[in-house]
Amino acid sequence: MFDKEMLEKLDSKEKETLKETLKGLIEQTYAVENEYKELKNSYDNLQNFIKQVVEVLPNAIWVLEDNNELFLENSEAKKLKGLIDEITFQTKSSEIEYKNSHYLIKTSSAYGKKIISATDITQEKRSERLASMGQIAAHLSHEIRNPIGSVSLITSTLLKRVTPKNRPLVEEIKKAIWRVERIIKATLLFTKGVQIHKTKVNAATYEDELKSAISYYAFSKEIDFIFDLENSEIEVDFDLFSIVLQNFIFNAIDAIEEDESESGEVKIIFKENCFKIVDSAPPINDTSILYEPFKTTKTKGHGLGLALSLEILNAHEVRIELLNNEKGFKIIL
DSSP: OOOHHHHHHSOHHHHHHHHHHHHHHHHHHHHHHHHHHHHHHHHHHHHHHHHHHHHHOSSEEEEEETTSOEEEEOHHHHTTTTGGGGOOSSSSEEEEEETTEEEEEEEEEETTEEEEEEEEOHHHHHHHHHHHHHHHHHHHHHHHHHHHHHHHHHHHHHHHHSOTTTHHHHHHHHHHHHHHHHHHHHHHHHHHOOOOOOEEEEGGGHHHHHHHHHHHSOOOSEEEEEEEEOSOEEEEOHHHHHHHHHHHHHHHHHHHHHSSSSEEEEEEEEETTEEEEEESSOOOSOGGGTTOTTOOSSSSOOSOHHHHHHHHHHHHTOEEEEOSSSSEEEEEO
16 A cells, blocks of 8 residues: 555656556566466366376275375275275285285385375286196196096906996996096196187087986986977087086086985077076076186086186187076077
């Protein structure tokens, strides 16, 4: 504020100078204000850009203040709220298991803030585990193959010479050997990888193939096998697709065996380019590990049947689905 008396003492030239000076100050004030607005707008844009960058990252990101109060997190981090409580800052890199998943944790500090990232490495850990288990399984399969082949040959010879009274015992031995040979074949197929050779075959021809396989499979209950295979041509690797159908049928048999019912039913249907394998056993409890190698909810089994089946079906580029209204699977060619 200027004093009124002081202003009156100024001559016209001094007043004009003062006016120009004030005008310049006002213009500079507006310029500074505009620069501040531009700077703030630029800062806000930078903040929004950083938030967008953090948001599109596939891993969980947290930014914490020095007092560990949350400054920023992306949507992946919001899904893992409890994980941040498990993280320590003693090491810059570590692995944490959280809710059946594995995460690679990396931490750093910058500008007075802590930055944490969590990357889901569950698939990588699973692949490492499967590779290790696969190598062991393949080695054991190779070691077992030769003695089992010898026992199988001896059993076939014995079956020709055995008395009628002891024949059922030898036949049970032969069934058991067939099952071991089948496990060996499945293990080697799974560890080496599936190579398919498609040919045109009649879907109905699988009935005899599956009936023969069932005759070798050991089970104690009365089970009705109902075949309804449409007489139509499909293009598949006959032997490998036969393994798939056998696996689903044997799984159905095992499920019926473990049920409290005295008997059961398994239906094998092929219509309109779609296979269905349906059984009378109770619904599957844990569908999350259905195709997980070396994992099984059954009291017997090696956990490779459905995993190998899925690999074969993927090689055929066909789709598999769980049925909703009944217990079973649908394979859509």
